[in-house]
Amino acid sequence: MASKTRSPSPIPPPTPATPPPEELLRLYRSMLLIRRFEEKAGQLYGMGLINGFCHLYIGQEAVVAGMQAMAGPADSCITSYRDHAHMLACGLDPKGVMAELTGRSGGYSRGKGGSMHMFSREHRFYGGHGIVGAQVPLGIGLGFAHQYRNDGGVAHVYLGDGAVNQGQVYESFNMAALWKLPVVFVIENNLYAMGTASARHAAGDELCARGAAYGIPGERIDGMNVLSVRSAAARALAYARAGAGPFILEMMTYRYRGHSMSDPAKYRSKEEVSNMREHHDPIDRLRQILQDQGVIDEAGLKEIDRTIKASVAAAADFAQASPEPAASELWTDVLSEA
Amino acid sequence: MPIEILMPALSPTMREGRLARWLKAEGDAVKSGDALAEIETDKATMELESIEDGILGRILVPAETDGVAVNTPLALLLVDGETLPDANAAPPSPQPAPPPAAAPAAPVAVSAALPAAPLATHRQTVREALRDAMAEEMRRDPDVFLLGEEVGQYQGAYKISQGLLDEFGPKRVVDTPITEMGFTGLACGAAFTGLKPIVEFMTFNFSLQAIDHILNSAAKTRYMSGGQLSCPIVFRGPNGAAARVGAQHSQDFSSWYAHCPGLKVVAPWSAADAKGLLKTAIRDPNPVVVLENELLYGQTFDVPDDPDFVIPFGQAEIVQSGRDITLVAWSRMVQVALDAAQTLKAEGIEAEVINLRSLRPLDIDTLVASVQKTNRILTVEEGWPVAGLAAEIAAQIVERAFDWLDAPPSRVCGADVPLPYAANLEHLALPQPDTVAAAARTLCNRTSEGGA
Ligand SMILES: Cc1ncc(C[n+]2csc(CCOP(=O)(O)OP(=O)(O)O)c2C)c(N)n1
Numbered sequence: 167m168a169s170k171t172r173s174p175s176p177i178p179p180p181t182p183a184t185p186p187p188e189e190l191l192r193l194y195r196s197m198l199l200i201r202r203f204e205e206k207a208g209q210l211y212g213m214g215l216i217n218g219f220c221h222l223y224i225g226q227e228a229v230v231a232g233m234q235a236m237a238g239p240a241d242s243c244i245t246s247y248r249d250h251a252h253m254l255a256c257g258l259d260p261k262g263v264m265a266e267l268t269g270r271s272g273g274y275s276r277g278k279g280g281s282m283h284m285f286s287r288e289h290r291f292y293g294g295h296g297i298v299g300a301q302v303p304l305g306i307g308l309g310f311a312h313q314y315r316n317d318g319g320v321a322h323v324y325l326g327d328g329a330v331n332q333g334q335v336y337e338s339f340n341m342a343a344l345w346k347l348p349v350v351f352v353i354e355n356n357l358y359a360m361g362t363a364s365a366r367h368a369a370g371d372e373l374c375a376r377g378a379a380y381g382i383p384g385e386r387i388d389g390m391n392v393l394s395v396r397s398a399a400a401r402a403l404a405y406a407r408a409g410a411g412p413f414i415l416e417m418m419t420y421r422y423r424g425h426s427m428s429d430p431a432k433y434r435s436k437e438e439v440s441n442m443r444e445h446h447d448p449i450d451r452l453r454q455i456l457q458d459q460g461v462i463d464e465a466g467l468k469e470i471d472r473t474i475k476a477s478v479a480a481a482a483d484f485a486q487a488s489p490e491p492a493a494s495e496l497w498t499d500v501l502s503e504a
Numbered sequence: 505m506p507i508e509i510l511m512p513a514l515s516p517t518m519r520e521g522r523l524a525r526w527l528k529a530e531g532d533a534v535k536s537g538d539a540l541a542e543i544e545t546d547k548a549t550m551e552l553e554s555i556e557d558g559i560l561g562r563i564l565v566p567a568e569t570d571g572v573a574v575n576t577p578l579a580l581l582l583v584d585g586e587t588l589p590d591a592n593a594a595p596p597s598p599q600p601a602p603p604p605a606a607a608p609a610a611p612v613a614v615s616a617a618l619p620a621a622p623l624a625t626h627r628q629t630v631r632e633a634l635r636d637a638m639a640e641e642m643r644r645d646p647d648v649f650l651l652g653e654e655v656g657q658y659q660g661a662y663k664i665s666q667g668l669l670d671e672f673g674p675k676r677v678v679d680t681p682i683t684e685m686g687f688t689g690l691a692c693g694a695a696f697t698g699l700k701p702i703v704e705f706m707t708f709n710f711s712l713q714a715i716d717h718i719l720n721s722a723a724k725t726r727y728m729s730g731g732q733l734s735c736p737i738v739f740r741g742p743n744g745a746a747a748r749v750g751a752q753h754s755q756d757f758s759s760w761y762a763h764c765p766g767l768k769v770v771a772p773w774s775a776a777d778a779k780g781l782l783k784t785a786i787r788d789p790n791p792v793v794v795l796e797n798e799l800l801y802g803q804t805f806d807v808p809d810d811p812d813f814v815i816p817f818g819q820a821e822i823v824q825s826g827r828d829i830t831l832v833a834w835s836r837m838v839q840v841a842l843d844a845a846q847t848l849k850a851e852g853i854e855a856e857v858i859n860l861r862s863l864r865p866l867d868i869d870t871l872v873a874s875v876q877k878t879n880r881i882l883t884v885e886e887g888w889p890v891a892g893l894a895a896e897i898a899a900q901i902v903e904r905a906f907d908w909l910d911a912p913p914s915r916v917c918g919a920d921v922p923l924p925y926a927a928n929l930e931h932l933a934l935p936q937p938d939t940v941a942a943a944a945r946t947l948c949n950r951t952s953e954g955g956a
């Protein structure tokens with residue numbers, strides 16, 4: 167895909183508030199693909215084809231879609247276990263993602279990683295990590311490598327509102343700021359860490375201010391509006407890419423489903439969820455813009471929906487048809503050949 | 505074609521559920537994401553969401569149906585203006601759920617530790633036994649408190665602390681942020697002053713974030729302070745592989761913690777073990793690691809009624825006696841060993857099954873006595889073989905009972921790889937009754953059923 171550039175890219179010109187029609191449609195498709203993919207994953211889980219933990223991203227689509235829209239060709243990405251969407255947004259094939267969820271040989275980790283542990287060297291997607299907060303120091307390591315190689319890339323490091331309380335996050339903030347590493351920390355504040363509302367786990371109001379002591383600029387963004395995310399991404403990435411150091415974006419967002427599949431979600435009211443769904447849905451909001459601006463008509467929207475559904479259905483078929491890994495795979499990949 | 509709405513699997517271990525009630529009626533328009541029905545499992549009540557926009561055409565399983573198997577069609581959803589194909593077609597009746605996987609065969613416990621007199625008992629799940637152990641000890645001693653992620657309002661990620669917040673309040677049932685290193689250090693500090701924290705790790709995998717405090721602060725401080733500062737603390741939570749949760753969430757820490765002087769380590773199998781060992785752990789003035797197992801939480805056993813029932817550390821239990829080979833196991837592997845013993849019995853091999861219960865201190869005397877009878881020993885360990893507890897047991901048996909052995913001390917362990925996610929590979933990676941039986945057969949010099 168991307169060719170590597172050897173020198174830092176120049177700061178891009180400021181992005182206009184409303185991107186051109188083709189870009190709006192790209193954002194729309196990207197979010198819709200995530201939504202439909204996750205709905206299908208939920209169904210396959212219900213049918214017993216996906217097991218273990220499975221953390222859906224439904225409701226949060228604008229965050230990764232908006233960030234990834236501004237990603238540079240050498241950028242890298244790392245996140246937690248809630249990772250399917252990031253993979254799709256990084257351009258990975260839905261078939262390989264779904265087949266990993268079903269634990270089949272056609273999956274990105276050949277069935278050995280599962281939903282929380284998927285990677286693609288080719289797309290510079292470094293996982294998929296099951297230990298809350300662990301991806302943050304790993305992520306500044308990606309930033310360190312970008313700086314070391316001077317390849318113009320920025321590391322996109324995603325973490326939840328719950329993860330910001332892990333000590334290793336602050337060790338990472340300190341080093342990233344000290345060494346001006348090209349990193350954008352994207353805090354996906356969906357208001358809950360499992361069943362704990364952020365007010366019950368985090369002192370202070372704004373998570374974007376958690377880097378202040380290290381001199382890391384932070385902004386709180388409406389993460390349910392993909393256009394706000396996109397312009398924030400442009401600012402933060404330009405800052406990091408220019409060598410000014412890390413940047414924190416706190417994306418205010420919401421997950422509609424439970425934490426994982428087995429979460430009864432008793433810690434929040436139905437009204438809260440339905441209010442977010444009905445009045446703040448990122449896909450509905452962009453669809454409205456597309457229609458208001460005459461970018462696309464009803465038939466065009468239907469066509470997009472149909473194509474995306476078909477690709478998700480194809481991914482689901484592939485994920486069921488792909489065979490389980492061969493028994494001999496149990497013993498492979500433990501170590502590299504020395 | 506109308507879409508069949510199926511009974512979903514709502515957790516890694518769910519096989520069946522109860523359809524509690526319908527939230528929509530036949531003929532109602534529904535949107536994708538709308539809640540259609542309430543499903544109850546042993547852990548929780550959950551909503552079943554619609555997967556498409558449409559009309560709820562027909563309800564196939566009425567409200568208040570128990571034991572509906574995963575994947576049973578619950579209703580038909582009509583999309584894009586469809587109508588029902590044949591209104592007279594008889595609705596399929598709900599499929600009975602398959603019998604719960606690996607129901608324990610309720611073996612009669614022949615205990616090396618307990619008095620022979622029969623105790624009055626009641627049936628209880630491991631989950632309830634752990635909860636009762638904590639509640640009873642918290643009533644008994646105001647210095648005991650529980651802290652961890654989701655232990656309070658959420659009632660425990662695996663519902664172990666159910667009801668404790670209501671009874672003891674937020675001062676003694678403390679919800680922490682996701683900061684294992686921080687809250688474990690805090691708990692050790694509090695324990696230095698004489699408080700008796702119970703630290704719940706959501707799973708022991710996350711104790712790796714805090715292992716520095718478990719070893720450097722909890723295990724070593726008494727020694728380093730010349731006996732001045734003790735650390736009366738319990739670290740507990742589910743350990744080992746659950747079901748299909750991948751390598752980072754499926755590790756057995758038995759040998760890790762059993763390695764360390766300054767700690768005591770126990771691993772309950774039955775509900776009685778869970779209750780008796782956890783109570784002893786809470787009363788113990790030392791740091792104790794209690795390794796539970798998620799797959800056992802829902803299993804039911806007999807538990808003594810006596811509120812002062814405790815199980816002393818360092819005493820293994822002979823769960824089943826036999827004369828041909830000793831099978832040593834702990835935690836969930838006890839059931840695997842019992843299942844293997846059943847297979848072997850049909851072939852004329854009588855296995856003695858020992859539930860270790862306590863990993864440090866290790867009840868080597870009971871193992872030696874057993875080997876003096878059977879002359880063969882096979883340890884079943886879920887964890888990795890290299891430098892594992894099975895290796896330690898083999899070494900001690902060789903040191904103490906070499907002359908009684910008719911075969912080398914042996915072991916069946918988890919495969920020496922990170923645990924894979926794929927269903928077939930996960931099965932291959934963990935000790936199973938047939939692999940244990942095969943290893944036992946080899947030790948007894950019998951290559952096939954009825955042979956030699
Ligand atoms: C070190 C560690 N502790 C606990 C867990 C269990 N756990 C998994 S996700 C989670 C909540 C994380 O919440 P947040 O960071 O807000 O991310 P979100 O799930 O909302 O995306 C917890 C406690 C874990 N995986 N790792």
Ligand SMILES: [Mg+2]
Pocket residue numbers: 326327328354355356357358359360
């Ligand atoms: Mg969160």
